[in-house]
Amino acid sequence: MLHQEYYCYCFQKTHMVCVSLHACVCQRKAIPNDLNVSHGSKSVLKPSSFNVKIENKKGPFLKKDDVTHKNYIPDEESERRLVKQQMIADQQQKDIKVLKQTLSTTKAGMQFMQMKFHEEIHNIGHHIHGLAHAASGYHKVLEENRKLYNQVQDLKGNIRVYCRVRPFLPGQSNYFSTVDHIEEGNITISTPAKNGKGYKSFTFNKVFGPSATQEEVFADTQPLIRSVLDGYNVCIFAYGQTGSGKTYTMTGPRDLNEHTQGVNYRALSDLFLLAWQRKDMFRYDVSVQMIEIYNEQVRDLLVTDGLNKRLEIRNSSQSGYSVPNASLVHVSSTADVIDLMNLGQRNRAVGATALNDRSSRSHSCLTVHVQGRDLTSGAILRGCMHLVDLAGSERVDKSEVTGDRLKEAQHINKSLSALGDVISSLAQKNSHVPYRNSKLTQLLQDSLGGQAKTLMFVHISPEPDAVGETISTLKFAERVATVELGAARVNKDSTDVKELKEEIANLKAALARKGEPVSTQKSSFQSNIQARNVGMESPSGLRKPMEDVGNIEVQSNSTPRQKRQSFDLDELLGNSSPWPPVSSPCQKFREYDKETGTGEWVDKVMVNKQDTLHEVGNPAEFRGAGNISDVFYQQFVSDSSKLYPEKSVNLFPSSNQFDIAPSDDLDELDAGTSDSSEPDLLWQFSHCKLGNFTNGIVPKIQKPDSKQAKSPELRSMITRMGPSPSRKVANRAGHPPQRIGRPTAEVKRKTGNRK
Ligand SMILES: Nc1ncnc2c1ncn2[C@@H]1O[C@H](COP(=O)(O)OP(=O)(O)OP(=O)(O)O)[C@@H](O)[C@H]1O
Known part of the structure; x- marks a missing residue:
């Protein structure tokens, strides 16, 4: 502000100087004639080139008689004129002096302004630098906040929810995605609305976009999985509509390789790696069970004789096992695990529907029991991890299933709705939680209502015609995220x-x-x-x-x-x-x-x-x-x-x-x-x-x-x-x-x- 005023002041001054100069010039224009007249050839003022020019300009118009005539002007008059001119000259000298002063003041003012301007530019530069720094730190702070938020959730024992968006499948490249944008733990879905488009945003612990790799997904799951070796009970389950990528996340695609392996394989490999790294302090035993719930019946997936025994789910707090009668196989290497999982996958019930040519028609659960003996204190740590791939919810009109497939779909939907009821009861902290309404909720009882660390992967498909299921799936997931399990506890003897x-x-x-x-x-x-x-x-x-x-x-x-x-x-x-x-x-x-x-x-x-x-x-x-x-x-x-x-x-x-x-x-x-x-x-x-x-x-x-x-x-x-x-x-x-x-x-x- 100050600078602006100063600038105005300087501008005015400069303007004044210019006006004065102009006046001066105008006056000067008048002088030569007078001088010529009074002194004839002896001019008092030295004619400047300007004056000469004027003279030259005027030259053709001056007549000899005029000059001669003027020599007769009385001395008094000429003296008076001379004095007057002298006064004008003095005045001009003074004006010039003032102008010079004004000029130097203006110069100083300009310099001052320039200096101030530089100073200000410098300050702005600093400020911008600070902002740039803050902007670069913003993401760090966001990340930090997310971590802290997760820690608070851990302390409260909330179920963690990670959302994963499946990419378009081959042949769907020209589809529009319903996922508007993804940012940190936020996902915004564009929904069809009466007047154009609507948007719905959801917040989760983490959101993986369609380009997220299996490795990235596992990296965020690893710490949870590792806590099994520290004696915690862990449950990871994949939820979502049929064909949204649950099996892909938990197991991987059909053509499995090192890069496409899902959470199950990576989890067990990681457990063995960590167990080996801790071998000087702990001795770990790892055993595996694999079951599926098909049409409300529990089946052992690790049977080799093809016999399907009817298994019962028990409250694992009574025995340490949720399904004590299922085959329990001791594993000591990743290769053992891969063999077992392949066996389990072969035994799993899958069928083709209009929405997925290899749709899981059952809920599968791989349970890893880990027991660690502290070699120094002799204490025993026991952890158990359920890795659950749920069957997908499906609208039977869309999946176009009939006969057995329809029956399966009805069972699947019924058990998922029982899961929804359990989640609602837990979220509302009801005293009665209807775990008994389905085998699935009985199986997950300890993980949903116990002191386990539980993570749900919620999967969504990006296709516009799945937007209804996508929104209801995400709403369910938000509800799951509010369930507090209480802080997880170590099982240590x-x-x-x-x-x-x-x-x-x-x-x-x-x-x-x-x-x-x-x-x-x-x-x-x-x-x-x-x-x-x-x-x-x-x-x-x-x-x-x-x-x-x-x-x-x-x-x-x-x-x-x-x-x-x-x-x-x-x-x-x-x-x-x-x-x-x-x-x-x-x-x-x-x-x-x-x-x-x-x-x-x-x-x-x-x-x-x-x-x-x-x-x-x-x-x-x-x-x-x-x-x-x-x-x-x-x-x-x-x-x-x-x-x-x-x-x-x-x-x-x-x-x-x-x-x-x-x-x-x-x-x-x-x-x-x-x-x-x-x-x-x-x-x-x-x-x-x-x-x-x-x-x-x-x-x-x-x-x-x-x-x-x-x-x-x-x-x-x-x-x-x-x-x-x-x-x-x-x-x-x-x-x-x-x-x-x-x-x-x-x-x-x-x-x-x-x-
Ligand atoms: N992240 C992904 N990247 C590439 N392909 C994927 C991804 N997720 C899923 N797919 C592919 O999408 C198809 C359906 O996936 P998947 O079978 O895992 O779905 P699902 O949710 O388990 O279905 P259902 O409930 O019917 O068993 C498969 O062909 C799978 O390979």
């Missing part, structure tokens, strides 16, 4: 907890023994081991399903009455042999475990609740569980070789199905856990409420006698039980052995509260 679990397993084995005649026990055990070995050594390399190998207790034909008798402590103690070295059964188990390489797939809930154990439980009380195990051990296992191997077998999840002293609580718990909550098994064990040992772990088919848990024999036995020899040393160190019966009432109350 400290060595203490591991020991306690082993003792619990021993106890269960002993209880099982008590109710069986010795001959039956032996044959039962042998047949199971045989079954196991057959599974291990089968040419296909596939293991026998878990239920076949670990379910000795279930096969027990002992009656509840017989079991109840087993709790008579006097009888137990009376017949007891000396304390065996306590380490031996566990040691046996470990050796067996090493041999088979199967690992101890133990109940997830037990692990998850170990903190609770430390918080609320009296360690001495907890140790009591070991006493029971030891007592039974003495009572029934004089020949330890008969028992120990079985104990190791019992450590497998299906051993949880052992039923001895169920209570009324059981049914409630079972019902309660069926939909959303998980039983707190370890907590119950930790309080040595023997009657509760089987809570939540008995299959419904074995209807329990609820009275037994509260039998007086059992109570008295618990009350009178002393510490285990294994814990005697600890007890002697200043602590009197604590009786475990005393806190029963309190324990009962706590157990009740937790339900």
Whole structure:
């Protein structure tokens, strides 16, 4: 502003100077005539070239007489004129001086302005540079924000949602895409509207455009997958309308190569790589299951005999497995995985529809179980990863399916709508979540409502005629993104907890023994081991399903009455042999475990609740569980070789199905856990409420006698039980052995509260 004023001022000055100069020139024009007249040939003022020119111009018009005549002008007059001219000359000198001054002031002003101008240009340059810097940092900040947002979501446990847009297929090159633009986590879809075009934007954790490669997609998924090795449960599922690219993302195209491999292959390769990198710290065992849900039936995709067993989905918190009867195959290299997946893909139900010539007609799930043993602390980490390729939703009028295909489509749509209901309930934080309405939601129960890290790939097709499905798919995905699972938790067993679990397993084995005649026990055990070995050594390399190998207790034909008798402590103690070295059964188990390489797939809930154990439980009380195990051990296992191997077998999840002293609580718990909550098994064990040992772990088919848990024999036995020899040393160190019966009432109350 200041500069502008100054500039105006200078302009005015300059203008004035010009006007003055002009006046001066005009005056000067008049001078020569006067001078000539007054002095004749003696001119007072030296004629300038200008004057000369004027003179010359005027020359032809001046006559000789005029000049002569003028010589007669009186001196007075000429003097007066001379003075006047002198005055004019003086005045002009003054004006010139002023003009010179003005000129120099103007010059200075101009210089000042120039300087200011440069200064300003420089400042603007700086400013622009700053803006350019800020602009370049803007994307960095955006990226940072996205990361932070993801971290916050992780903390809240939100389901992550990545969106992927399929490119046009060959032959569709002249189609218009409905995807208007993609920016970071934003995707805008152009929709047909009454008056021209409308736009709808959606925000997700990440959006992959049509040109995104399999490698790029995996790079953003890798950290999640890697956390399986750290003991987290992970679920990645692909959702979208039929033909939108779900199988492509999860598995890859038909002509599979290193570049086109999907998330499944890359995930397992990466797990092996990481396991190898950590080999000095951890020893990992990786096993794989692959199933599909076809027309609401669960089928094993890793069968080689072509037989289709009917499989059941269980709450995995009870056994560590969602589908315990499905083949579980130990894998130790990427090549193993590729073989298995190829087998699974061959067994999968696919069919041609008008929308996809190789449409998946089932939901497939590849489950990877990882168990890591910390070589220094002995702690066990257990992670499980579901990689789910859902069948695509389809409008049967478009897919033009009939007959079997139509039936499949109806099942697919029904189960996807059940998934939608579950998501809605979770998003609204309803107390009841209808997981039971479909096999798919039962399978995903732990991943959608548990403490897993869950990622959904939502797929969309870019074709204009799919825009309706695209919008509804994206709306569903936005809803999924609002579901909070709670922060994911690591499944980690400290060595203490591991020991306690082993003792619990021993106890269960002993209880099982008590109710069986010795001959039956032996044959039962042998047949199971045989079954196991057959599974291990089968040419296909596939293991026998878990239920076949670990379910000795279930096969027990002992009656509840017989079991109840087993709790008579006097009888137990009376017949007891000396304390065996306590380490031996566990040691046996470990050796067996090493041999088979199967690992101890133990109940997830037990692990998850170990903190609770430390918080609320009296360690001495907890140790009591070991006493029971030891007592039974003495009572029934004089020949330890008969028992120990079985104990190791019992450590497998299906051993949880052992039923001895169920209570009324059981049914409630079972019902309660069926939909959303998980039983707190370890907590119950930790309080040595023997009657509760089987809570939540008995299959419904074995209807329990609820009275037994509260039998007086059992109570008295618990009350009178002393510490285990294994814990005697600890007890002697200043602590009197604590009786475990005393806190029963309190324990009962706590157990009740937790339900
Ligand atoms: N990102 C991609 N790049 C190249 N081709 C792709 C991509 N995604 C999908 N395709 C191709 O699109 C077709 C349909 O993909 P795909 O079979 O994976 O769909 P889908 O969602 O699994 O279908 P459905 O639900 O019917 O099984 C296939 O030919 C596949 O190769």
